[in-house]
Amino acid sequence: xxxxxxxxxxxxxxxxxxxxxxxxxxxxxxxRDLLHYVATENQVSEEELARAxxxxxxxxxxxxxxxxxxxxxxxxxLNVLLDDSVVCFGLAAHMYVRAVSHALKVRIINEPExxxxxxxxxxxxxxxxxxxxxxxxxxxxxxxxxxxxNLDQTDASLYDMVISLGTLELxxxxxxxxxxxxxxxxxxxxxxxxLMQDKALAAAxxxxxxxxxxxxxxxxxxxxxxxxxxxxxxxQRKKQELVRQIAGGLPGVRHVEVHIxxxxxxxxxxxxx
Amino acid sequence: MAIITISRGSYSKGxxxxxxxxxxxxxxxxxxxxxxxASEKFHISEVKLVRAIHDAPSVLERFTHGKYCYLAFIxxxxxxxxxKDDLVYHGLAGHLLLKGVPHVLKVRIIADLExxVAAEMKRENLTQSQARSLLxxxxxxxxxxxxxxxGADPWDASLYDLVIHINQLTVDDAVDFIVQAAGRECFKTTVEAQxxxxxxxxxxRVKASLAEDxxxxxxxxxxxxxVMVYTKQDDRRAHRLEExxxxxxxxxPEINHxxxxxxxxxxxxxx
Numbered sequence: 001x002x003x004x005x006x007x008x009x010x011x012x013x014x015x016x017x018x019x020x021x022x023x024x025x026x027x028x029x030x031x032r033d034l035l036h037y038v039a040t041e042n043q044v045s046e047e048e049l050a051r052a053x054x055x056x057x058x059x060x061x062x063x064x065x066x067x068x069x070x071x072x073x074x075x076x077x078l079n080v081l082l083d084d085s086v087v088c089f090g091l092a093a094h095m096y097v098r099a100v101s102h103a104l105k106v107r108i109i110n111e112p113e114x115x116x117x118x119x120x121x122x123x124x125x126x127x128x129x130x131x132x133x134x135x136x137x138x139x140x141x142x143x144x145x146x147x148x149x150n151l152d153q154t155d156a157s158l159y160d161m162v163i164s165l166g167t168l169e170l171x172x173x174x175x176x177x178x179x180x181x182x183x184x185x186x187x188x189x190x191x192x193x194x195l196m197q198d199k200a201l202a203a204a205x206x207x208x209x210x211x212x213x214x215x216x217x218x219x220x221x222x223x224x225x226x227x228x229x230x231x232x233x234x235x236q237r238k239k240q241e242l243v244r245q246i247a248g249g250l251p252g253v254r255h256v257e258v259h260i261x262x263x264x265x266x267x268x269x270x271x272x273x
Numbered sequence: 274m275a276i277i278t279i280s281r282g283s284y285s286k287g288x289x290x291x292x293x294x295x296x297x298x299x300x301x302x303x304x305x306x307x308x309x310x311a312s313e314k315f316h317i318s319e320v321k322l323v324r325a326i327h328d329a330p331s332v333l334e335r336f337t338h339g340k341y342c343y344l345a346f347i348x349x350x351x352x353x354x355x356x357k358d359d360l361v362y363h364g365l366a367g368h369l370l371l372k373g374v375p376h377v378l379k380v381r382i383i384a385d386l387e388x389x390v391a392a393e394m395k396r397e398n399l400t401q402s403q404a405r406s407l408l409x410x411x412x413x414x415x416x417x418x419x420x421x422x423x424g425a426d427p428w429d430a431s432l433y434d435l436v437i438h439i440n441q442l443t444v445d446d447a448v449d450f451i452v453q454a455a456g457r458e459c460f461k462t463t464v465e466a467q468x469x470x471x472x473x474x475x476x477x478r479v480k481a482s483l484a485e486d487x488x489x490x491x492x493x494x495x496x497x498x499x500v501m502v503y504t505k506q507d508d509r510r511a512h513r514l515e516e517x518x519x520x521x522x523x524x525x526p527e528i529n530h531x532x533x534x535x536x537x538x539x540x541x542x543x544x
Binding site: 101104107109110111112154155156157159160161162163164166167168169172175176179180183185186 | 378381383385428430431433434435436437438440441442443446449450453454457459460
């Protein structure tokens with residue numbers, strides 16, 4: 001059965017809709033609870049994981065650390081999404097299951113004015129202040145996705161459909177999503193399942209290597225893993241060997257290819273010494 | 274019943290969706306006909322109206338107000354159609370032209386650029402790069418148009434109730450969703466909603482008549498036929514405008530009362 005990936009500009013509403021869809025269809029719900037598992041498995045704090053998902057990087061953010069945390073979440077999430085019949089919300093999965101045809105990608109939005117009014121009421125702010133806050137939130141949301149995945153997550157073309165709760169009620173959104181997922185086009189096929197397996201394997205390899213190689217890129221195809229890392233010329237052989245050793249030991253990996261991207265900054269720094 | 278506006282880019286299959294929705298619901302489908310009606314009613318060539326609704330105003334036009342007038346004519350024609358209800362409008366800015374009407378279901382249909390390029394290549398017999406550059410230019414022009422006239426980006430999903438991506442989902446799927454959504458209670462034409470659209474149509478009609486008479490930079494509201502015309506000019510300069518309102522009040526039987534408000538800011542709901 002298909003996967004449903006929900007993204008929303010309002011966390012509470014997105015969560016409620018996702019849980020209701022999961023309940024209606026009898027699917028498993030995958031949400032922020034996963035962070036507890038990721039935190040325990042990797043000895044990191046759950047709050048830090050949530051911050052990496054919620055906050056756009058600032059000047060003082062340790063980017064490599066943040067990328068690593070997001071990599072841990074992505075690997076754990078994709079591992080669950082290998083199973084069918086899952087509704088996933090709040091883990092940025094819409095950014096990394098793109099092109100998987102059995103994943104219905106839905107975004108839930110509100111009219112900015114309504115969001116501002118709700119925020120003003122909830123936090124006792126003036127509507128003007130709330131409006132500014134909503135604008136800032138949207139900007140931050142956009143910046144988060146652009147800096148992390150080089151994509152604007154508010155762009156409608158990333159999704160199969162965008163539903164506004166401005167006029168349509170929450171239950172109607174649940175109904176539309178539940179109906180849509182039954183369409184033939186969202187049924188898992190051999191090709192789309194394989195694509196998902198490749199993504200999960202690439203994420204698992206990246207998770208293992210990110211500690212040593214923060215600027216890593218991994219691609220996987222049917223058990224063959226291609227790893228791109230930065231290195232100085234003199235360390236090249238040692239690093240290639242290390243990658244092969246770590247990645248090769250992971251379940252599902254049959255062959256590892258390591259491509260070196262020249263570390264030009266490091267090279268320049270070394271030659272100027 | 275409802276009013277449905279479908280915003281689309283070129284070759285996004287929005288027209289096909291609109292026609293099928295209209296057929297399924299037994300509604301009238303309106304797009305270019307609005308321009309023809311406006312063209313006949315206000316004696317302006319259709320080409321000028323097409324340009325008005327497609328190309329963003331140039332710097333010169335911001336002073337000559339050409340586009341301002343044409344847009345007022347198009348809006349008057351569209352709202353007049355919308356009063357009759359049961360309508361599917363596809364084309365540019367329907368959601369903005371009918372802003373403030375509660376029973377309008379605002380839909381945007383999008384498609385992947387590659388699919389659009391392929392469709393344009395096939396239909397216009399163009400090379401891939403020609404088709405791509407034409408589409409990108411067209412998209413940029415539409416974006417500029419909406420931004421310059423309404424300060425909104427047509428690509429912004431928050432302007433719509435439903436955005437449907439034609440890729441995995443087909444035209445027929447999109448039709449199903451729209452028909453389903455349009456059946457919701459909130460899109461039914463209530464007495465209040467009908468009154469709103471009648472008032473908007475009247476306000477647009479007054480604005481278009483004044484634009485025809487070279488009165489620009491005005492805003493008009495109507496509530497139960499009580500029409501307010503707003504101008505930022507002071508009382509003395511507004512006198513000329515007041516003279517023009519008198520015959521208008523007599524000529525349009527729907528007007529209950531007509532009043533000029535000079536030197537006041539335009540209310541946000543005004544057309």
